[in-house]
Amino acid sequence: MVVAANLDVRITIYDVAEAAGVSTATASKALNGTGRVSSETRARIKQVASDLGFRPNALARSLTRKRSFTVGLLTDDTYGRFTLPVMAGISEGLIDHGVSVFLCAIENSPELAKTHVDAMLDKQIDGIIATGKRVDRSLPVDLGHLPIPVVYALTAGPADAVTLVPDDRQGTSEAVGHLVRQGRRRIVHVTGPGSFRVVEERAAAFVxxxxxxxxxxxxxxxxxxxxxxxxxxxxxxxxxxxxxRPDGICCGNDQIARGVVDALRERGVDVPLDVSVVGFDNWEIVAEQTRPPLTTIDMNLKELGRQAGQTLVRLVNGEAVETGLWRLPCTLVVRGS
Amino acid sequence: MVVAANLDVRITIYDVAEAAGVSTATASKALNGTGRVSSETRARIKQVASDLGFRPNALARSLTRKRSFTVGLLTDDTYGRFTLPVMAGISEGLIDHGVSVFLCAIENSPELAKTHVDAMLDKQIDGIIATGKRVDRSLPVDLGHLPIPVVYALTAGPADAVTLVPDDRQGTSEAVGHLVRQGRRRIVHVTGPGSFRVVEERAAAFVxxxxxxxxxxxxxxxxxxxxxxxxxxxxxxxxxxxxxRPDGICCGNDQIARGVVDALRERGVDVPLDVSVVGFDNWEIVAEQTRPPLTTIDMNLKELGRQAGQTLVRLVNGEAVETGLWRLPCTLVVRGS
DNA sequence: TAAATTTGGGAAACCCTTTTCTCGCCGAAA
DNA sequence: TTTCGGCGAGAAAAGGGTTTCCCAAATTTA
Structure with a gap:
């Protein structure tokens, strides 16, 4: 049988205290494991709280604790190909700590970004994660002089902050290493515009x-x-x-790789018999639908997001964290190309 | 010249009241436009507040107002192809109302979903938007008996709630109408698995x-x-x-359309000279890279998200809103196919 | 001119929890 | 028997606003 819960009447710590015959101070201490309370009293109060279905009002708690267990997530990427796995990782990595995430799509607009940041500051967030679609561009808002810590993920941040990015060099090495292991000797690199810093980084790593x-x-x-x-x-x-003509092609992303593989097939060049191709991004929707499915490099963006979240929590807790660029390893995903 | 702001010393309404020589009650009334305050006093207090850079602590305010201007966004779609535009629309549509959005990636896990919902309830959110990747599946958590309103977008909801979905029928009509206007008479529909409800809806609309x-x-x-x-x-x-053989192909999504167009080209069938093809989703990365670029149906998901957000705000404000399935119009996007 | 309103503003309660400070009590040491 | 220390618990003060009275002065009405 279902007991009709009084949903619109929140149980407060006063109710718990009264039901247990103690003061709210004692109830608070008992429930939070702080202060000095006898173990019997503590147990009794906990039992009462649980019976009553007491859940503390996080707002009131945050007001005194000056910790809201809430962080902001700023992103300029509404398309989300890179950002979404990062966001999912952040959300996952933080909920374990009881931390909730404010989502802010700022659309490359400084005003919008400022509006969001102000709104979140008013809501007493503990920190911010800035994320974007390009490692060599920064968000259209200055997060440098905020009273709360900021972590940058997949977007450019100042040198005195923590910035997490995939290790493009190591990823490229993995790609080339794979081609070499396939016995390829004439390897070329078909990549994106030189205006992207990752392009030059990967190019250097390729050489x-x-x-x-x-x-x-x-x-x-x-x-x-x-x-x-x-x-x-x-x-x-x-x-x-x-x-x-090459016998191995290391591509700058999966879309290029897809074009390469399609073009080769149209020319009657067999992949992977005549030529091996490696992509970058492991964008499954592209990689898996290519004929043959693409061998590619996964940037482990979800893990990157998770680490970004956990790093922010450490900063909020006042722990010392090494600043600068953190390069997180990429993984080779072998498929058919 | 930049004035160094006291970032770690928040200005409270007490500071404003003192500086203006009034009580906090009057300051509050003046700033919020409530109560009875002379217009001169009101103006003076506002000026002082602005000079001091006063920003009210949203936590404290929410505590008494019992409105947190925060809503939760639940999604089971970490891949994000459909969800991300919806999320961006929600975020955009709500920030104008001063409402922030908690992001919760629940990964198809009931426990995770419950954890998130509880955490948000503790944080006194005003409402929830549930979103997913399939219109005919519901999230692995029952949102029906919550003390706050819930809006469903792109995921199945109960009949007594508002559920927003794209109008698949109208979208399909648009697609077929376009083919007919191109002079096509032998039109087929290549679509997804019959286990998806949208497939059957679109099939019926096609006929x-x-x-x-x-x-x-x-x-x-x-x-x-x-x-x-x-x-x-x-x-x-x-x-x-x-x-x-058909001369017009109406596809269930852009990926299928892409396969169709590629296959036709490989057979030497000219698109759009011999055969016209229309996709569905307007997934730009696919539609624009197809040769020729895909003519397709856009589900206007961002707008859908925006409306979901605004509907939730209206529910939170206690306005009456018509429940049931809201079908939002799709748009034909003409490209080269 | 006296009574009835209206007006502007303040005191205090309230929202819910945490935290500091204080105090009584009990057992142990002197 | 007195003193001291520690333990358990409560009163009260934050924390930063909003809101409900309530009161005194100014204004209107009779």
Missing amino acids: EALHAAGLPAQTSAIMRGSWSERWGHEAVEALWSGTD | EALHAAGLPAQTSAIMRGSWSERWGHEAVEALWSGTD
């Missing part, structure tokens, strides 16, 4: 990885374009119109 | 739209499969192995 494998690395082996399938097609056309 | 156009509509013109590019390929293969 380095080839060297490490004892392979020649011409800079001509690095082809920059857009982050699109179209560019994958164009790159293949350019490569196959010459005589020095 | 209806053909009738309305005076075209014959056999049920054999509806081909159900998976939501994948692969299925698009397979469907084309099946269709073109017969003699009764």
Whole structure:
């Protein structure tokens, strides 16, 4: 049988105290495990609280504790391809600590960002996580002089803050390493626009990885374009119109890789028999639908989000945390290409 | 010149009252536009508050007002293709009302969902928006007996609540109407698994739209499969192995449409010269990269999110709102297919 | 001019919890 | 038997606002 709960009458600590025949001070101490309360009294109060279904009002608690167990999540990425796994990781990593997350989609608008930040400050949030879609761009709002800690994830932050990003270099090494292990010797890098810092980082790592494998690395082996399938097609056309055709292609993202694989198939080049292709991002919707499914690099964004959340909690708790850029490892995901 | 703000010393209403030479009661009334205060006094207090940079502590305010100007957003969709635009719309539609949004990724776990809901209830949220990836599935938590209003968006809700979904029927009509206007007469529908309710709704609307156009509509013109590019390929293969080939294909989503278009191109069938193809979802990353770019149906999910947020606010304000399923119109987006 | 209103503003209670300070009591040491 | 220390518990003061009276002065009405 279901007992009709008095949903619109919240049980307060006064009710608990009265029912247990103690003062609210004692009830509070008993319930929170602070202060000095005899174990019998403590047990009794806890029992009463549980019987009554008492749940403390977090607002009132935050008012005195000056901790709201709430943090803000700022993002300029409504498209969400990168941000969403990060957000999910943050949410997951924080709920265990009883921390809730305010979502703020700021749309690249400084005014909107300020509105959100002010609203959250008024709500006494404990900290902020800033996240975006580009590691080399910062959000259109200055979070540097806030009275609360800020952690940056997948967006540019100041040097004296913690900024979490995927380790693009290590990820690229993994990709090249895989191609080398497949016996590939003529490897090229088809990547995005040089205006993206990750492009140059990965390009440098690409050259380095080839060297490490004892392979020649011409800079001509690095082809920059857009982050699109179209560019994958164009790159293949350019490569196959010459005589020095590659047998391994390391791509800047999965969309380019998809274009490359499609273009190769259309030319009758077999993947992975004739040419091996590795993508980047492990964007499953693209990687799994490619024929054959893409071997690619996963940036472990969910884990990155989780760590961002936990780092923020540590900062809020006053723990010392090493500032600067944290590069989190990427993982090779082997599929069919 | 920048004045160094005392960031760690919050200005309270006591400070404002003292500086203005009035009581806190008067200050509160003046700032909130309530009670009876002379217009000069009101103006003076407002000026003082602004000079001091006073911002009320939302926690303290919520404690007495019993309104926290915070709502919860529950989602089981960490992949986010559908949810993210909805979330962005919610966030945008609510910040104008000074309402912040708690993000809860519940991952299909009832325990996690309950943890989140309890945490938010403790934080005195004013309402909840439940959102998901399937209109015919509900979240793994019962939100029916909560003391606060709940709005459902893109997920199944009880009949006595407001549930917002895209108008799949109208969207399908738009798609078919477009094909008909292109002069197409032999139109088929390549769609997803029959286990999805939207599939059957769209199928029914497809038949209806053909009738309305005076075209014959056999049920054999509806081909159900998976939501994948692969299925698009397979469907084309099946269709073109017969003699009764279509000249218009209405697809269940953009991925299927993409597969269809690719398969047609590989067969040397020209899109849109020989065959017109319409997708569904307007998932830009797919639609724009298809060759030619996909004509498709946009579900206006951001607008749906915005309306969900505003509806929730109205419910929180005690306004009467018509319950049941709200079908929000879709829009045809014409591209090259 | 006296009575009845209206007006502007303040005192105090309230929202719910935590925390500090105080105090009585009991057992142990002197 | 007195003193001291520790223990358990409560009173009261935050914490930062809002809101409900209530009162005195100014204004209107009779």
